Amino acid sequence: MTHIRYKALTQKSTSTPHAGKLLAWYDRHHRILPWRISPADYAQGLRPDPYCVWLSEVMLQQTTVEAVKAYFLKFIRLWPDVQALAAATEDDVLRAWAGLGYYSRARNLKKCASIITDKYQGRFPADIEMLRQLPGIGDYTSAAIAAIAFNIPAAVVDGNVERVISRLFAIKTALPQAKSEIRRLSRQITPQNRPGDFAQAMMDLGATICTPRKPACILCPLNAHCAAYTEGEPEFYPVKAPKKARPVRYGAGFVIVSPDNKVYLRKRADQGLLGGMSEVPNSDWLAVDDTATPASIARLTNAESAPFAAQWLPCGSITHIFTHFELRLSIYKTVTATVPPSNNGWWADADRLHEEALPTVMKKAINAALPDIFK
Ligand code: SF4
Structure with missing residues (x-):
């Protein structure tokens, strides 16, 4: 896997109370994932390869981290950069993707790789709007790539983050109606400094501490800011509209x-x-x-x-x-x-x-x- 080395950024103070505590926690407890740059390496100036960020985020749509790891490593081995993936046939990509589900993602992956190669000379645009125009990249994925690969302070809201925010602010509106409020609050607590690490820290917090059942509030770096914890019933959130039976x-x-x-x-x-x-x-x-x-x-x-x-x-x-x-x-x-x-x-x-x-x-x-x- 390749990573791009840039000059180390000057570390400024973080801009929100949530961010300061969460980033300090992330520095010590982040998950080690094959597509991720550790905070220590980040501080030394190592930056994530946008190709790896994009590939992992597309794979993670609708799929668990554990299931994605092996597929990510296989894709990086077969196609180490976006130009290599663009040169693959759609059948080869579908074959490598088999078992990961939601196969339109694999077809869009191939289309997107071709556009990045032909139109952007193999470089992902560092612009959230331009990213969103690409096949298979929606609101969430464009924000995640912008934040993690390019350090743009975008609100990155997946299911885990939805749960964390709805608990932090004890949002009574049911999902999916609450989504716009959650995005607004996510923007509000996203810092200008290290927004990529902040996004990944929120994901890790949701996956390891603020879990759907039995959240470990006592260990949570944000418990002093959490309305649901104060109310004493964090599992009540996020409020969900009743599901229709699946035909x-x-x-x-x-x-x-x-x-x-x-x-x-x-x-x-x-x-x-x-x-x-x-x-x-x-x-x-x-x-x-x-x-x-x-x-x-x-x-x-x-x-x-x-x-x-x-x-x-x-x-x-x-x-x-x-x-x-x-x-x-x-x-x-x-x-x-x-x-x-x-x-x-x-x-x-x-x-x-x-x-x-x-x-x-x-x-x-x-x-x-x-x-x-x-x-
Ligand atoms: S205090 Fe508990 S409910 Fe609140 S964000 Fe932390 S883990 Fe989630």
């Missing part, structure tokens, strides 16, 4: 295995859910309403939607949770050497399936038919 969709998946141990795959359409990823043939995924009966659900999950007539062996069902719905797929398997011609299908060696751009839901489907193929 359930049903369908069937068909694992076709050849006598020489290959699995038939095809490519999904480029647009839409899991766009451009690989899959086993499967039916439409259809939602049911409250009047659905076991018989009507069985019609959506039987083998009648199979891609061709064969002896389809039932292999149980799998469940996968997407953001907006839960999917239940019944899985069937057949062994055959021939499938109807298709312009987007291919045979993949069963023992090399890990090299295919298969999303987790498809790995589950294949595992149901070929147990333990993905461990």
